[in-house]
Amino acid sequence: MRLKDKVAIVTGGARHIGALYAKRLAAEGARVVIADILNGEEVAREIGSGGGEALALKVDVSKEKDTLQMTQETVDKFGRIDILVNNAAIFLGIKRRPFYEISAEEWDQVSAVNIKGPFLCAKAVFPQMKKQLSGKIINISSTTALQGTPLFLHYVASKAAVIGITRALAREMGEYGICVNAIAPGLIHHEGMNAPKEFTEFQLKARSLRRLEAPEDLIGAIIYLASPDSDFVTGQTIVVDGGNVLY
Numbered sequence: 001m002r003l004k005d006k007v008a009i010v011t012g013g014a015r016h017i018g019a020l021y022a023k024r025l026a027a028e029g030a031r032v033v034i035a036d037i038l039n040g041e042e043v044a045r046e047i048g049s050g051g052g053e054a055l056a057l058k059v060d061v062s063k064e065k066d067t068l069q070m071t072q073e074t075v076d077k078f079g080r081i082d083i084l085v086n087n088a089a090i091f092l093g094i095k096r097r098p099f100y101e102i103s104a105e106e107w108d109q110v111s112a113v114n115i116k117g118p119f120l121c122a123k124a125v126f127p128q129m130k131k132q133l134s135g136k137i138i139n140i141s142s143t144t145a146l147q148g149t150p151l152f153l154h155y156v157a158s159k160a161a162v163i164g165i166t167r168a169l170a171r172e173m174g175e176y177g178i179c180v181n182a183i184a185p186g187l188i189h190h191e192g193m194n195a196p197k198e199f200t201e202f203q204l205k206a207r208s209l210r211r212l213e214a215p216e217d218l219i220g221a222i223i224y225l226a227s228p229d230s231d232f233v234t235g236q237t238i239v240v241d242g243g244n245v246l247y
């Protein structure tokens with residue numbers, strides 16, 4: 001168990017990829033907080049029945065009050081915060097359309113969750129990590145930002161911002177022993193995904209490793225960045241996409 005006695009918060013951990021992060025961090029010994037606007041109780045129960053410890057909290061990452069409450073409740077329950085996975089995002093609900101059809105309101109909604117969310121969560125956990133003189137913040141970007149994938153400009157811009165946030169936060173938090181890194185997944189296949197067939201085929205052809213990407217493919221990078229193995233790694237973005245984007 002590589003994360004024994006560590007405490008991890010996974011935002012957007014109630015379903016799909018975030019739920020898998022929560023379960024696998026718990027399997028490595030971490031006590032896990034699932035912070036989501038959706039109900040994360042089922043994931044927490046599953047972790048509990050496997051012998052782990054988890055707490056599900058209702059959190060809107062775009063609201064500072066919620067992120068401060070999340071930090072407080074995590075510390076009250078588990079006493080510390082070692083790992084923050086900024087995974088929550090508006091993604092699945094986005095309708096792909098040309099940039100000139102994206103409304104200013106939708107742009108603001110995506111930015112509020114996908115950019116302001118990671119900022120607010122990092123800001124909220126910082127005092128605790130600073131006190132501990134250690135911490136791991138893992139931000140979830142996307143290869144769409146590196147490829148310039150068309151037809152959801154607000155999402156692509158938000159995932160590019162995540163890389164900038166990662167780099168600048170790494171420099172600001174380094175003196176307190178806090179590592180800040182990002183993961184850029186490729187197109188992942190899970191039960192909630194409904195990517196157009198042509199898009200999936202295009203991605204598949206462009207990959208060095210010619211198979212679909214599964215949520216499980218991200219776990220090695222998550223555990224590495226959460227564990228002491230990466231203690232001298234910060235400000236980096238690890239692309240996990242089967243060798244499509246060579247970054």
Ligand SMILES: NC(=O)c1ccc[n+]([C@@H]2O[C@H](COP(=O)([O-])OP(=O)(O)OC[C@H]3O[C@@H](n4cnc5c(N)ncnc54)[C@H](O)[C@@H]3O)[C@@H](O)[C@H]2O)c1
Pocket residue numbers: 011012013014015016017018035036037038059060061062086087088089090091092093113140141142143184185186187188189192193
């Ligand atoms: N699926 C892919 O192909 C893919 C590829 C690259 C990156 N990603 C990124 O991986 C992450 C997970 O994606 P997913 O496919 O599991 O999508 P998803 O939509 O199932 O997961 C997003 C999670 O964030 C939560 N969330 C949304 N708004 C929130 C808010 N305001 N506050 C708190 N929680 C909120 C959702 O409820 C959900 O649980 C996202 O950051 C996504 O951008 C996904």
